[in-house]
Ligand SMILES: O=P(O)(O)OC[C@H]1O[C@H](OP(=O)(O)OP(=O)(O)O)[C@H](O)[C@@H]1O
């Protein structure tokens with residue numbers, strides 16, 4: 573029997589197997605770039621929490637982890653354009669090589685904001701890793717250094733990504749049935 577979340581799904585875009593394989597590749601690429609450099613993995617909450625957990629374990633670098641929580645979607649499927657910091661980082665990042673870990677690069681508002689924010693705080697370098705890239709929706713000129721999958725212009729959920737805070741615990745990436753958004 574389908575779970576209550578699966579009943580809301582219209583289709584699967586990226587399977588668990590595809591995620592696992594690609595994240596192993598991303599981990600390997602990061603290892604080659606950062607071995608010996610003690611980078612700081614900086615996860616962007618909430619969406620990146622699942623990807624971050626798998627990525628750091630796929631990349632056996634000597635490194636530490638930090639998190640910032642920001643939001644801009646306010647229960648909608650389009651960005652409000654205003655990025656709020658809900659919980660800031662807890663350590664000095666000046667002189668550090670940052671690996672920003674995102675679940676999705678969509679309009680670019682969040683990563684454009686965070687790049688400026690961390691450069692102002694004195695990061696030595698910033699590398700952006702995003703699990704998903706949705707270039708069709710971009711309004712800010714920001715690109716990722718490493719991308720897991722490029723996705724079409726559809727609102728996606730699962731593997732950390734939400735709609736109205738739900739569906740983050742689906743273990744793959746999918747698209748919801750249109751009626752789930754009815755009334756938005
Ligand atoms: O490129 P953008 O259009 O800025 O979209 C990407 C951001 O949107 C989502 O976060 P959201 O604001 O929904 O907060 P959440 O991570 O807590 O779900 C996602 O996790 C990214 O951080």
Ligand code: HPA
Nearest residue numbers: 678726727728729733734
């Ligand atoms: O397609 C998306 N799904 C979930 N959260 C998001 N934040 C930006 N784009 C998306």
